[in-house]
Amino acid sequence: MARKVIIIGGVAGGATCAARLRRLDEQAEIVVLERGPYVSFANCGLPYYIGGLIREESKLLQATPELFRQRFRIDVRTQHEALAIDREQRTVRIRDLVTGAEYSERYDALVLSPGAAPVVPPLEGIRLPGIFTVRTVPDSGQIRAWIEQRAAKRAVVIGGGFIGLEMVENLAHRGLEVTLIEAMDQLLPPLDPEMAEYVRQRVAAHIANVRLGDPVAGFETGSGGALLVRTQSGLRFGADLVILSIGVRPETKLAREAGLETGARGGIRVDEQMRTSDPHIWAVGDAVEVKSAITGEWRLCPLAGPAQRQARVAAASICGRPAQFRGVESTAVVGVFGLTAAVTGESEKSLRSAGITDYEAVYLHPGNHAGYYPGAKPIHMKLLFRRADGLVLGAQAVGEEDVARRIDVISMAIQKGATVFDLEEAELCYAPQYGSAKDPVNMAGMIAANVMRGDIEIAPWGALGAGGAMVLDVREPAEHQAGTIPGAVNIPLGQLRQRLGELPRDREIQVTCAVGQRAYYACRILRQHGFQAKLLSGGYRTYRTLPQECGAAAVRG
Secondary structure, three states, rough: OOEEEEEEEOOOHHHHHHHHHHHOOOOEEEEEEEEOOOOOOHHHHHHHHHOOOOOOOHHHHHOOOHHHHHHHHOOEEEEEEEEEEEOOOOOEEEOOOOOEEEEEEOEEEEEEOOEEEEEOOOOOOOOOOOOEEOHHHHHHHHHHHHOOOOOOEEEEEOOOHHHHHHHHHHHHOOOOEEEEOOOOOOOOOOOOHHHHHHHHHHOOOOOOEEEEEOOEEEOOOOHOEEEEEEOOOOEEEEEEEEEOOOOOOOOOOOHHHOOEEOOOOOOOOOOOEOOOOOOOOOHHHHHEEEEEEOOEEEEOOOOHHHHHHHHHHHHHHHOOOOOOOOOEOOOEEEOOOOOOEHHHOOHHHHHHHHOOOOOEEEOOOOOOOOOOOOOOOEEEEEEEOOOOOOOOEEEEEEOOHHHHHHHHHHHHHHHHHOOOHHHHHHHOOOOOOOOOOOOHHHHHHHHHHHHOOOOOOEOOOHHOHHHEEEEEEOOOOOHHHHOOOOEEEEEEHHHHHHHHHHHHOOOOOEEEEOOOHHHHHHHHHHHHOOOEEEEOOOOOHOOOOOOOOOOOHHHHO
């Protein structure tokens, strides 16, 4: 007999699973239940539809129920909500949201793809008109209509993650005066603070206010019906609309009520075949917990790419094919006001949270292509690797051009278990308008490989000046005078060999320059002359982005 598969939820996870199932099993009966009006839409495009860059709602719709029926012989039922799962009888209780009728459907295999819901905290005034979340096409339509009908001029975006930043840019694109409020002390939580600082600077240059480390305390109605957003510090920001973008929470109510196992992070627990604690039920997408491919820790990863891969694995598993989900590197990218920020693998924060201390971090600021070719732009990069063997653990990059390409290369390196020596030797495309003979990925590998070989030691920025260490700035005097680390001694690299007698041999010398290259040359000179020299990786450019606790209390120049 043909197997019957019911899939609860569409979009990246459910729709992909359904289509893949049909390609693997022509005889299966496949039913997709979607609570909303659309089974497959580009939710990552919603901010750009609100901003007007995507003009037509239809452009967001990737597949219709009619297409699923005609092309794949899949029964898609939109505006149908799954109410309960009877695991013993293998049935799903369903409500038709248009007619109100309820009925049950039997299944041989069940796939849960309910997604994640925006977090809406229980704050005073949170339900006032004009406060929105962004999850569905109707959500974005309501926001557009609100802006247009009320001729909105001011907006407050709460949350500085990926969606929050995209909303900031798109609302500004529409001509609104935008305030961004973030409870944490940095934007883009997946990045380390010093890398996120580049993004903060760019955003602050384009909008009215960026408020960090000051959580929202409540909302109230001001004069003329405008909204007032109150922060815990007592500040008030006026707005014609508010966008809540403070994270998402897995939709697990159905799974929990059915007695399926959930994890400490609130998601549905699945194995490598995306099977839940019930052997007849699979789960994919934003609602599941997955493991980090690097640390092995459970985590939530609400990204479309992993959801689609999970959906393919679940479909193969249902059909009895060998397949497994290898975990996530949490590779992600965002663009805001001409700046791109991308990340893959672990950050220093996540490594420390996992109790991992055997790692090293290096910084670099190469151009996106050959410096002699017009228009080269810097890419600010951070590479994390294991001290024991050079295994690549993670990378972050921020810049105006070609950022995602470099992070994609490192993401694949992580997936293949590569070391910094592999990055050093990677053979990448080169023409002057596209890169350099030593690509930024190669350069990151070379710097890290120098550390692994013992050619250089890194002085952590958190230990700046520690133990009476001398800070040596090897830039030219004019550069030093324009801004430097407080207390740094300036000896230009070209004079260093002649002035070795001015340096102490009984204490550590931490060497800096503009971006790290000249400091590396200086360290090689000093170490071969018997000095205790260590590199302040990334130089003064990195220093200017560091949080106060890393010793960056000085004027940043």
